[in-house]
Amino acid sequence: MTGSERFLCADAARIRGDSMVGTAPHGFAWVLIEYRGGWPANGFEGLDLEPETKALVFSAARAARARVLLVRRHGRRRSEGPRHWAVLRYENSGAHRQQWGTWSGDEDLAEIAGALGAPGELGCPPVVLVCAHGQHDTCCAVRGRPVGRTLSERWPELVWECTHVGGDRFAANVVVAPDGVYYGGLDARSSVTAVEEHLADRIHAEHLRGYTNLFPPQQAAVAAVLGRFGPAGRHDYVVTETSRDDDQWRIRITGRPPHPTAFEVEVRAHRTPPCQLTCRGPATGSAVDYEVTSIRAG
Template identity: 30%
Template sequence: MPDFRCSFASVEDAEPSIGTAPTDTEILLVECPGPWGREALTDNRLPDAVRDHLGSLDLKVFLLRRYDGSAGPGTRVFLASATEEGYDVRGTVLDRPDDLLGLDLASLPAYDGPLWLVCTNGKRDRCCAELGRPIAGLLSQEWPEGTWETTHLGGHRFSGTLLALPSGLTLGRLDTATALAACEAVDRGEVPLEFVRGRAGRSPVDQARELHVLGGGDPSDQVTAVPGPPRRQSCGDDKVKGTTRFEVRRS
C-alpha cells in the first residue's frame, strides 16, 4: 500500500487517541539542524562523540531544528523533568555541540517561556512531515523562539502532533486550521480536550484518568487499560501492532 497514510486510517477508524502521550519523565532536547535519518539520534550531523554521548544517557533525547532551517548562534539545549503539574524546564545555549560532553544537566538555569515541539521526522513517518511541517511553520510565526521541529514523539498516526512544554500536554490530529487556536488555549492554561492525547510524563492510565475528569467524569470512577484491536501504526513500516483502549467503571 504505497499510498497508505497512518493518520488518515486512524481517523477513518475513529481510533481513540486518549492516553497515548509520551511517558518519559525526563527529556533532553538538543538543537541539531539539518536532515535526520529514520533513527535520528544516530543519523544526524552532530559530531560522532556527541552522538555516542547522547545515546549513552539514561533519559529520552529529542533533536530540535527550526522550521526555516536557521541555526545558532550556539546550540540550544533544554532539560524537561516531570512534576505534578507538567514539566520543570531548564535550558542554556552552548558555544558548540561538543560542549554537551561536559555539561552538568543539574546546573542548567530555569527556562521561562512556552516550547512547542512539533513532530516532523519524515524519514520516520511521512505523516509527521506532511502534516507536521506546515504546523511548525504556522506556530513559528506566533512563537519564533519557542517553536521547534522535533524527532519521534510517538503516535505517528495522530499527526499532526506536538508536545507542549511546560504543561506536558501532547496534542494530536492538528492541522493548520486548528493548531494555532489549540496552542493559544494551552498557553492560557486551558486544556483543549478535542486535541489532547494526554499529559506527557504520566502513565497511559493516569493520562486517561485526567482527561476523563477534565471532561466532566467523576474523579472516583475507575479507569483501566484494555487491549484494543491490532492495527498498522505507521507509514514507515507495515507491521501490525496491538493498541490500548481505556474503560471507565462508574463509582
C-alpha cells in the same frame, strides 16, 4: 486501497476512529539539540557525531530517562552560527526547570550531561514542539509541517519542529514541554487554539493525548474529567490514588476550586484488532485503548 495509493497511517487511524487518549509516553525530562541538517530516521542516534561525546550524551539521557529530540526552526535552513541545546525538566509542583546552551563543535554537546544533573533555571517560557520527522514517518511531515509553519508564525520564539515524539498515527502531534502535555490530531487551525488555550493554562480534553507524568490509564481518567467538567489548568487536577484489577483501574482524582473537589474514575483497557499503525512499518500490530466506564463524585 489499490497498489498505486499511498498508505497514510494518520488517515487510516481517523477512518478507524482510533482513540488517542492515554498515549503520551511517560517521562519527566527532554533533551533538545538543534540540528539544521537532514534528520536520520532514528534521530539523534543516527547522527554522525564525535563518538565519545555522542555516547556521553546518550548514556546521561538514558540515566535521567530523558527523551532526546533533534529540533529546528521552521523554514530556517541557515548553517552558520552556533546551534542551541536545552534540557527541560518537569516537576510535579509546577516549578518546571530549563537549562539552555549553544554548540558549534560536537564536543560542546558534552555540557548536556552536566545539565542533566543540574537543577536548571525557573521562569523560562514553555517550549512548543511540533513533530515534523518525515524520515521517520510520512504523516509527521505531511501533517506536522503545516502545523509547524502556522504555530511558528504565531509564536516564533516558542516553537520548534522536532523529531519523533511517538504516536505517528495521531499526527500532527504537538508537545508542550516541560509541561509534559501531548496533543494530537491537530491541523493548522486547531493547533493555534490548543496552544493558545494551553498558554492561558486552560487545557481542553479535545486533542489531548495525555500528561507525561501520568501512566496511560491515569491520563485517560484526567482527560475524561476535563471532558466532563471543562478545561482546567495543568495542575488543577491531581491523581491521588490508583488501584488495578486485571484490565481495570480505579483512579481517584482531586481538584482545586472552582473545580470538583474529588471523584473516582473507572478505566478499562482493551486491545484493538491488528492493523498497520505507522506509514513505514508494514507489519500489523495492536494498540491498547483506555475506556472510561464511570466517573463518580465523592
